Amino acid sequence: MNRRDFFKIVATTGATAAVAGCQPATEQILPLVVPNEHLIPGVAAWFATVCRECPAGCGVLARNREGRVVKLEGNPDHPVNHGALCGRGQAALQGLYNPDRFAGPLRRDGDALRSLPWDDALKLFADKVTAARGANKARGIAVVTQLENGSAGVLADRFVQAIGARPRVTLEPFGFEAIRAANRQTFGRDAIPYYALQDAEVVISFGADFVETWLSNVDHARGFARMHTFRDGRAGTFFHVEPRQSLTASNADEWIRNAPGTEGATGADALTRIWVLAVAGFIAICAFSGFEATFSLFAGSRFDLTEGPVALIFFAVGVLLVFVQARLVGPVSGRLGPLGALQLGLLFNAAGLALLAVTRGWVLLVVALALLTIGQGLAIPNLTAAVADRAPNERRGEALGFQQRWQAMGRIVGPILAGALFEHVGVSAPYAVGAGLALVAMGVLVRAHGELTVAPVTGQLSGDASQA
Numbered sequence: 211m212n213r214r215d216f217f218k219i220v221a222t223t224g225a226t227a228a229v230a231g232c233q234p235a236t237e238q239i240l241p242l243v244v245p246n247e248h249l250i251p252g253v254a255a256w257f258a259t260v261c262r263e264c265p266a267g268c269g270v271l272a273r274n275r276e277g278r279v280v281k282l283e284g285n286p287d288h289p290v291n292h293g294a295l296c297g298r299g300q301a302a303l304q305g306l307y308n309p310d311r312f313a314g315p316l317r318r319d320g321d322a323l324r325s326l327p328w329d330d331a332l333k334l335f336a337d338k339v340t341a342a343r344g345a346n347k348a349r350g351i352a353v354v355t356q357l358e359n360g361s362a363g364v365l366a367d368r369f370v371q372a373i374g375a376r377p378r379v380t381l382e383p384f385g386f387e388a389i390r391a392a393n394r395q396t397f398g399r400d401a402i403p404y405y406a407l408q409d410a411e412v413v414i415s416f417g418a419d420f421v422e423t424w425l426s427n428v429d430h431a432r433g434f435a436r437m438h439t440f441r442d443g444r445a446g447t448f449f450h451v452e453p454r455q456s457l458t459a460s461n462a463d464e465w466i467r468n469a470p471g472t473e474g475a476t477g478a479d480a481l482t483r484i485w486v487l488a489v490a491g492f493i494a495i496c497a498f499s500g501f502e503a504t505f506s507l508f509a510g511s512r513f514d515l516t517e518g519p520v521a522l523i524f525f526a527v528g529v530l531l532v533f534v535q536a537r538l539v540g541p542v543s544g545r546l547g548p549l550g551a552l553q554l555g556l557l558f559n560a561a562g563l564a565l566l567a568v569t570r571g572w573v574l575l576v577v578a579l580a581l582l583t584i585g586q587g588l589a590i591p592n593l594t595a596a597v598a599d600r601a602p603n604e605r606r607g608e609a610l611g612f613q614q615r616w617q618a619m620g621r622i623v624g625p626i627l628a629g630a631l632f633e634h635v636g637v638s639a640p641y642a643v644g645a646g647l648a649l650v651a652m653g654v655l656v657r658a659h660g661e662l663t664v665a666p667v668t669g670q671l672s673g674d675a676s677q678a
Contacts, residue, residue, distance in 0.1 A: 251276055258285055263298040264384050265357050266290060266426035270299060279303065284428075291428040299428075339373055348374035357382045384423065407433030415450045421458040434461070484597060484609045486654060488616040491593045493651035494556055495620030497563060497644035498586050500628030504640045511637045512570065527583050534587030542588060548595035551588050553655055558585025560648035567641035585648075 249255050255274045260267050261282070269288025273281040282302055286293030305311065315331035316323040326334070342348050353370050355363075357380055370378045386402055394400045405420075407413060407430055420430035437446035438461075450462035459465040509515040509523070543551040562582030569575050597613045598606055628640035 246277070249274065249277060254280075261295070261299040261302060262356065263302050264423075264427075265382060265386065266428065268295060268299055268426070268428055270295060270302075279306065290426060292432065294428045294432065296428050343374060349376050351375035352379060354379045354381050356380070386425065389425075405430065405433070408436040410437050411444075411446055413437065413446065413448045415448070415452075415458065415462075417452050419452065419456045419458045421461060422456055424458075484612060487593060487597050488613050490552075490556075490651040490654045491590075491613055492616040492620040492623075493647045493654070494559060494586075494589055494593070495617045496624035496627065497559060497647040497651075498582070499621045499624030500631075500640045500644050501563065501566070501582065503625035504628045504632045507632060508566075508637050508640075513572075513575070523579065527579060530580065530583045531587045534584050535591055538584070539588060539591050543592050543595065548592040548599060549655070551592040552596055553652055555585045555587070555589030555592065556648050556652045556655070558582070559589060560645045560652065561585070563641045563645035563648060567638040567645065 257272045257274060259270055259272055261270045268291035269285030270282045271285050272279045273283070280303075282295065282299060284291050284293040284295035284299070315326045315328060317326045317331070317334070318324075339348075339351065342351055351373060353366065353375055355366055355378060358366055366378050370376075389402055390400060393403050397403075402425065405425070407420075413434070418424045420427055421434065424430070434448070438448060439445060448462050449464045449466065450459050451466040451468055452459050453468055453470045455465065455467075459467075505523075506517070506520045509520050515523075539551070542554065546554060558581045562578045562580070562585055565574055565578035565581065569578055594610065594613065597609050628644070631639035631643055
């Protein structure tokens with residue numbers, strides 16, 4: 211190529227580029243041909259709104275570039291999420307720009323959906339509603355919306371009332387009607403409660419996956435983190451009952467893996483076991499405390515014993531009781547288990563009280579007191595052990611306190627009952643009735659043997675996600 215041809219090519223290329231640059235700009239460069247006065251091309255604008263991906267309603271800030279929302283972030287000033295945003299909220303833009311979304315009205319044409327201009331769609335909708343109202347078939351119109359409240363919900367309800375249709379139907383994939391109904395039955399308020407996890411010391415969750423999907427998972431995750439952080443000299447404890455190892459289960463101090471659908475039964479079975487043991491303990495304590503309250507009167511009436519010998523008898527009973535609990539409880543419960551040792555103790559109690567009711571000699575008196583003392587020494591420690599074994603770990607202290615309350619009630623009722631029997635029936639009546647009560651307690655345990663021998667509710671320790 212010579213010099214002259216080279217300059218010809220350069221001149222022609224430059225002229226072509228100049229002519230193309232003078233053409234009118236295409237309208238597809240910017241989405242907004244006439245932009246909003248608040249939008250400056252090249253400068254991002256932020257708008258505060260609310261996420262609608264679930265009923266929690268987290269506050270979000272939408273980043274807008276040239277009329278298009280390109281990013282969502284949590285609103286730090288919003289009271290629900292305080293600036294955080296879950297994965298569903300972050301992915302909300304996929305629903306806005308998904309190419310398979312419904313971008314406009316559609317009309318069913320056979321098995322297919324055909325797009326329809328907005329004007330034609332509104333006219334068709336108005337004609338159909340008018341025809342239905344004219345034929346008194348407006349109740350056949352169903353208006354379905356997502357979860358709406360405030361002015362949007364009021365507007366939809368007024369529209370439904372105006373056309374005479376049936377009440378508006380709310381379609382919410384994450385529905386919490388069961389929680390609302392439970393709150394209405396329990397507290398008389400038709401509302402979804404607020405769970406202040408951050409103020410709790412112990413949290414027990416039965417299938418409520420609040421870190422992933424349940425209610426306001428962003429707010430719950432924040433409250434759980436605060437509850438689980440070491441502060442004020444302690445950290446909160448969290449127990450979770452769920453079949454699968456969700457994020458919530460992975461963050462639990464103890465994850466209790468149950469069969470699907472048995473969350474309620476898991477807690478109810480444990481509570482039933484505690485009730486059975488507490489009632490059995492109450493009956494046994496009634497029988498023994500009745501003996502303690504009336505034995506001095508019985509010994510004086512039947513054996514002419516004064517206060518001194520009676521005190522020595524109680525001293526001997528106390529020494530034997532200490533020996534039994536120190537030397538016999540461990541081996542017996544190790545061989546029979548706490549439940550079996552408890553039943554054996556109640557059997558000894560019944561035998562000792564029955565002998566007391568009929569004894570008139572010193573030998574039978576000593577044997578009766580020995581049986582009664584051994585039985586009581588075996589029964590009470592093993593009752594406590596049985597309750598501790600069968601209570602959920604997270605409620606063990608509560609279960610033991612519940613058992614102690616029943617025992618305290620037995621110490622009140624037993625002496626009153628024994629005193630009344632001694633005064634109005636006879637000197638042997640408190641022990642005969644006490645033997646019957648011990649047998650009743652044994653019967654309660656035997657009748658509930660199947661439930662009580664179920665393995666205690668235990669779980670797999672998870673600690674954190676790396677250990678689970």
